[in-house]
Amino acid sequence: MSVSRPLRVAILAGELSGDILGADLMSALLKRFPDAEFEGIGGPRMLSAGLKSLYPQEALSIMGLIEVLPHLFSLVRARNRLRDHWLANPPDVFVGIDAPDFNLGLEVVLRKAGILTVHYVSPSVWAWKQWRLKKIARAVDHMLTLLPFEADFYKRSGIPVTYVGHPLAEQIPLTVEQASSRLLLGLNADRPVLGVLPGSRGGEVKRLGEIFIQAAKLCQQQLPELQVVLVPANEKREAELRAIGFPGQWICATAQASQCMAASNALLVASGTVTLEAALYKRPMVIAYRLAALTYRIARRMVKVAHIGLPNLLAGKRLVPELIQDEVTPDRVAQQLLPMLREPFSGPLIEEFTALHHLLRAGGGETAADTIERLLIERGTLCR
Incomplete structure (x- = not known):
């Protein structure tokens, strides 16, 4: 499978746990597409794997309903800058890793613009915020889950999903x-x-x-x-x-x-x-x-x-x-x-x-990369 130019992957991991997943996925994609280009937000592992950083990861590592308020302006500004950058320079696929409060809003806009969106790590909608399912359905072309019961939940909700397990288990x-x-x-x-x-x-x-x-x-x-x-x-x-x-x-x-x-x-x-x-x-x-x-x-x-x-x-x-x-x-x-x-x-x-x-040994990044490759073929971005 090939494209006539390097595959362009936008990838965004908001914290260190996502950095592990992102680096593993990048490694698996590079096996399939050795000249692939990655840009976005990540930690030290993703940077070592070849990520071009557009924003420091530390700025996104905020959790909580109230705790985020003092940082809200800077977070919105960062998301808007990334949105404008990728709308002007569309990647072949956007992969949002966890950080749902940041990534899902970005994914909605990018998907509406015709960019393939994949979300890696399910938001805990099965625990709370089940109203968020409607936004997820608008935001993502495909969900990649770490846990098997999450995949079952999305299947019941009619959202395309693949259970990939966790790379640490491999x-x-x-x-x-x-x-x-x-x-x-x-x-x-x-x-x-x-x-x-x-x-x-x-x-x-x-x-x-x-x-x-x-x-x-x-x-x-x-x-x-x-x-x-x-x-x-x-x-x-x-x-x-x-x-x-x-x-x-x-x-x-x-x-x-x-x-x-x-x-x-x-x-x-x-x-x-x-x-x-x-x-x-x-x-x-x-x-x-x-x-x-x-x-x-x-x-x-x-x-x-x-x-x-x-x-x-x-x-x-x-x-x-x-x-x-x-x-x-x-x-x-x-x-x-x-x-x-x-x-x-x-x-x-x-x-x-x-x-x-x-x-949890379900392939991790390899399964995630296989899924992304299949989605790109189905979209016509890749030739068989």
Whole structure:
């Protein structure tokens, strides 16, 4: 299959979890179209894969109903600039990765202009905001979902969809060796390790950082031999956590979440994609999340699911503890973590995580690239 010029792909990932997906998809597309050109918004992985950045990713990494308000003008301005750029220079396909509040509005305009639009990572419409389905139907030619039950939901709603699984399920082996990661992080191989991952957004660190640090200190008081690895998502988050303050003997492993997970006995994580990665590493975890008070009061009335953590959502039951809003205190968190740190990994829990791992091995970026190629052929952009 070929085009008479390089394939032009507009691609936009609003945060670090989307950067993983975007880079994986770009790699798969480059196998099919070695001269493909990519431009948009992404993180370090996508930039390394060849993305021409049109706007910094950090500017989009804002979550919440109320939290976004101070940034609304700059977000609207960024979206308008991107809209005007792509309307004047139409790509062959636009791929919006997650960030639905930003991407869907952009997709509506681009699709109306005749540009193929693909949305990668379903908005959580099955949990809340089901009224958004009408906008999704106007915005996207095709939805790519990470989770199988999401695909079923869209099929019932008549929206074209493909379940692709998660690329991390392909990249992470079913059994992960612990000793080498401990060696790389400078940890003692024979002492327990707690990994602390307080989120990739500034708001998450602001609301969870101090609580997570205090909870880890309480665990260390009960288990003096405990080693703690703190994982800021990037240098900016590291500076924010250092301003909060943490013991100098802790390992600060900025942007090394995977190594930390492999090395740890248990994890303390902010709710998000990182919980899925932790499950793929087969590590017990405590999931915690706090929102701005008004955002939480609004969301509590609208959310229709029993769990917030992806491992629990996928399993349809509570595999690991979840603490939300006022439940997230240093004492409560430490109480949940200590049994995980004192006991070896649970056989039944590992079996549950392994089943999820197999479920999520649906091709990831390769399946997503196959779908995009098929859509381009059907549209006539590519020749058979």
